[in-house]
Amino acid sequence: MRAGLALIAALALCATPVVAQGKTKPGVEPQSVQALEMCETFAAGDVLAVEAAIEKGWDAYDDGGESPYVRAYSGSKDLPGIGYASMFALVESYPNLTFGYCRIDVSDVTGNADGQVQALQNLDRYEGEAIQNGDGTFASLTGTTDKNRLLLAHLAQDTFVIQLSIITPKATTAD
Numbered sequence: 001m002r003a004g005l006a007l008i009a010a011l012a013l014c015a016t017p018v019v020a021q022g023k024t025k026p027g028v029e030p031q032s033v034q035a036l037e038m039c040e041t042f043a044a045g046d047v048l049a050v051e052a053a054i055e056k057g058w059d060a061y062d063d064g065g066e067s068p069y070v071r072a073y074s075g076s077k078d079l080p081g082i083g084y085a086s087m088f089a090l091v092e093s094y095p096n097l098t099f100g101y102c103r104i105d106v107s108d109v110t111g112n113a114d115g116q117v118q119a120l121q122n123l124d125r126y127e128g129e130a131i132q133n134g135d136g137t138f139a140s141l142t143g144t145t146d147k148n149r150l151l152l153a154h155l156a157q158d159t160f161v162i163q164l165s166i167i168t169p170k171a172t173t174a175d
Contacts, residue, residue: 031079032116032153033123035087035104036162040149042073042089043100043166049073049089058087069093081111082160098168106160113160117153120162126151 029037038056042049053060053075060075075087089102106113117137121130126149128141136156143149148167154160 030116030119031082032113032119032160032162035077035079035085036120036123036151036153036164038075038087039089039102039104039162039164040166042087042091043102043164045091045098045100045166045168053087060087079106082106082113082116083108083110085160096170096172098170100164100166100168102162102164104162107158109155109158109160113155116160117155120151120153125149 034056038053038058041052046052050060050062050073056077058075058077060073063072063074065071069092071091073087073089073091075089077085077087079085083106085104085106087102087104090100092099114137117130117139120126121128121139121141125144126141127144128139128151130137130139132138136154138154138156139152141151141153143151146166148169150165150167152161152163
C-alpha cells in the first residue's frame, strides 16, 4: 500500500511542473496603451484625472482655465521604450455637451517604438484604419461602442503622437 501511495505522490510531483506551465502572467500593457488610458481619463472630464496621473508616475497638474467652462491640464513622463512624453489636455463645457481633448507628444523617440501604434489599433474598444508607408505608421480610429471617441496616432520622423477627442452629450433635464 505504501508503495502505491509513494507512486501516486511521485506522479503528482512530476505532473506539477506541467500544470504550472499552463499558467501565465498577464502581459504588461504597451506604453502607448498606458498613455492612451491616461488621455482617456483627462478627455472624459474625470475630476480626479490629475491625481490618477500622478499615481501612475506622471508629473501632472491643472493649468486652470480661461473661463468656468474651460479646464486645461499638462503633464509629462518618460515612457520606457518610446521616450519623454509631454501631455496637454483640455475639457470644454457647452450647454449640451462636453468636449475633451488630450494630446501626448514624444518629439524625440529614444527607444524602439515600433508596434506602439499597432498596439492602439489592436484595442477592442477602437476601430478604424491604419497606413504604414515610408513616412511612418498612422492610425485613424473611432470608438467601437462610442463613436464620439476619436483617436489619431502616429509614429513618424522620430516622433510619436496620440491625439484623442471625446465628445460627451449632457443629459437633458425636464423644464
